[in-house]
Amino acid sequence: METLSNNPLLKVSDAEVAMIRRDNNLDTNKIKENLDEIEEWCKKQSHLEGAVQYLNRDIMERIHILAKGSVEGTKKKIDKILTTRGLIPEIMLNKSIDEFNEFQENLIFITLPNLSPVCHSRIFVSQITNPNINNFSFLTYLRYCFMIGEYRLYFEYSMSDRFIVDLKNVNMNIIAKINPVLLKKGETLCTEAYGTKIKGIHFVNAPRYVDKIINLLKQVLKEKISSRVYVHCSYEDLQREIPKEILPKEYGGDSTSCAELAEQWKEYLKTEQARTILETSNKLISDESKRCSIKFNEEYLGMPGSFRRLNVD
Structure with a gap:
């Protein structure tokens, strides 16, 4: 991503972007390489494939920064974000x-x-x-x-x-x-x-x-x-x-x-634009019917709202 999407309510200068990338040992080429790998991984996760089509690379880069430039950390964070949003729908979903x-x-x-x-x-x-x-x-x-x-x-x-x-x-x-x-x-x-x-x-x-x-x-x-x-x-x-x-x-x-x-x-x-973003956000959730129950229990059973998970045979 060469330039940030523009929003005057959330300004970030080119110098700030460069500094944040540098602090995470990232540059334009490294980000592209990492996001390619992360994107391919996402497409192979059956419980995430429906959601990740709405997770554009701009968003993916934001998450990559939150994960301090770690590819594996970004994968885990994407999984956790898309899963937890569905576990706590009363806060996250169906807004207008x-x-x-x-x-x-x-x-x-x-x-x-x-x-x-x-x-x-x-x-x-x-x-x-x-x-x-x-x-x-x-x-x-x-x-x-x-x-x-x-x-x-x-x-x-x-x-x-x-x-x-x-x-x-x-x-x-x-x-x-x-x-x-x-x-x-x-x-x-x-x-x-x-x-x-x-x-x-x-x-x-x-x-x-x-x-x-x-x-x-x-x-x-x-x-x-x-x-x-x-x-x-x-x-x-x-x-x-x-x-x-x-x-x-x-x-x-x-x-x-x-x-x-x-x-x-x-x-x-x-x-x-704002309404479109809000409508799209409702699609950024995992499909837990396609995830292994054992894996879910290992990662999320102790989280608030995890009792909402449907039992899948």
């Missing part, structure tokens, strides 16, 4: 843009358009914009977050993720609706299936009871991730972790406001 109309009126979940110049992470911001929201659904929140993830497969090229969580309008009623089982499934999809490296979860505008939120995360998330939860007492403190030049105006930064970015995402999600 229209189902999130009310969500977009009350919440913001956006990517910052530029990667961090320090660690080349993609930064996400999560805000509740309506302090009087009374119908918050954590499942809808996760479905929306992972819907944005569908577009990242087509346009992204980052090393890791960081999340800014603005608690300004969060209350105990909302916290009580955070389902620990769903939270664990979200973590499984993020870290085990996609192999996302979470560099930090950054809380801003924290209320007095922020410790309750942190305790919940520590009970559910892996220790490595929960150890990367930070509570920032000021925007200046946040800027020590995420450079001011890419932060939105709301956080003392020099970049576009969250409200403007949310509006840009809303407009993009109405496009034909």
Whole structure:
């Protein structure tokens, strides 16, 4: 892949692509050679052959980067992504843009358009914009977050993720609706299936009871991730972790406001390209009726949602 597909909401410069490839001991020729081998392997996996026809080489390269340029690691990651998506359909499948109309009126979940110049992470911001929201659904929140993830497969090229969580309008009623089982499934999809490296979860505008939120995360998330939860007492403190030049105006930064970015995402999600990507994402699942049951049990029996697997004689 010589040039990245263009999306102004997920910018990656040529220099950043070159640096990320170099850090993974990859160049254009090596990537082509590796993807040829991976593509041939995919076609020979009976439980994956139906899905991989929708897994274009741009997506395959993103997964190859997540696997640090390892051919065998990429094969395992493709298998795990396509399998786990089907194991947790309540979060991953059968989405429509229209189902999130009310969500977009009350919440913001956006990517910052530029990667961090320090660690080349993609930064996400999560805000509740309506302090009087009374119908918050954590499942809808996760479905929306992972819907944005569908577009990242087509346009992204980052090393890791960081999340800014603005608690300004969060209350105990909302916290009580955070389902620990769903939270664990979200973590499984993020870290085990996609192999996302979470560099930090950054809380801003924290209320007095922020410790309750942190305790919940520590009970559910892996220790490595929960150890990367930070509570920032000021925007200046946040800027020590995420450079001011890419932060939105709301956080003392020099970049576009969250409200403007949310509006840009809303407009993009109405496009034909966005709808096509979302429709295609429903086909990116393995056909477990064609996989050896023993192999499945070895790899996935302990995963959240694995009880959904159909028994095949």
